[in-house]
Ligand SMILES: Nc1ncnc2c1ncn2[C@@H]1O[C@H](COP(=O)(O)OP(=O)(O)OP(=O)(O)O)[C@@H](O)[C@H]1O
């Protein structure tokens with residue numbers, strides 16, 4: 001499949017990887033942060049650990065890898081990870097670690113893996129750090145002429161000043177995912193509401209507030225797999241119609257946690273071939289601008305004139321089976337969860353020139 005084209009069929013590249021998966025036999029380190037280890041403490045918001053993975057997700061990824069013939073070494077991405085990685089000597093790591101703390105937390109384990117010379121799936125240290133820092137990602141998008149809403153950043157302690165663009169605006173934490181800190185109140189209609197939301201970002205989420213132009217249109221998320229012959233999953237559109245009216249068509253923390261029925265999504269999104277191609281092209285431009293590898297999900301929304309803008313890129317997208325966007329997309333096109341996990345691994349093996357290792361391990 002050509003770059004930017006949007007056929008939902010697997011490319012020859014992916015079919016090759018799927019065909020080969022049964023013959024591999026590598027030791028794959030599965031690097032993760034389990035949510036249960038870090039419950040919210042007193043005074044912390046309820047979504048403080050929203051990004052961390054459940055045991056179900058970790059076991060589902062492990063199961064998919066094992067079914068493809070690999071041995072799985074479990075590595076909790078905390079202070080014990082360095083020793084665990086050295087002890088297990090994995091051939092490659094499957095990285096789903098969100099990191100426990102710090103502004104560049106998603107990059108910490110990738111940096112350790114690079115230090116130890118262990119290949120890993122997904123984007124590298126710099127891309128993960130930049131994507132987590134939404135203002136930084138938006139600066140990169142702007143440089144590469146990838147449309148993204150105009151924005152301002154209010155660091156902790158910085159007062160809200162007169163702005164150069166108009167209400168309504170949207171306020172979110174500068175460095176979060178999984179809709180942490182995002183609710184209907186994130187859309188602000190006046191200076192009073194803006195100040196209140198910025199204060200919440202500073203005081204409850206202990207970080208800078210990102211203030212953006214509000215995009216009132218349809219919302220899509222586009223999944224990308226691979227590195228040269230990029231594969232696009234069927235696009236998901238969020239269906240806000242069944243939500244309470246006062247929810248303001250926001251894909252909030254509450255939405256992601258509570259409203260996971262099929263009626264809340266259009267999959268595939270009802271789009272013309274041209275519209276779909278345009279969204280895929282935009283998503284790929286964001287993916288390339290950030291130098292992402294193997295897998296990613298790009299969140300896009302339309303402005304009042306129907307023009308698409310990139311809200312953010314997720315180089316470490318959620319992989320909860322049957323629940324997160326990407327596994328739903330993979331199910332919808334018949335790739336399935338096991339296919340998704342092993343295609344991510346396959347893309348990384350190909351990128352590292354390790355497909356030969358698969359052949360060697362088969363003939364050994
Ligand atoms: N500028 C905006 N205008 C309108 N709605 C927005 C804007 N930015 C974000 N949103 C809404 O908030 C939701 C969450 O924003 P965003 O995708 O940036 O956060 P996230 O926590 O990183 O999400 P993810 O779970 O995908 O990691 C979006 O899906 C969208 O519904």
Ligand SMILES: [Mg+2]
Pocket residue numbers: 179299312
């Ligand atoms: Mg998002």
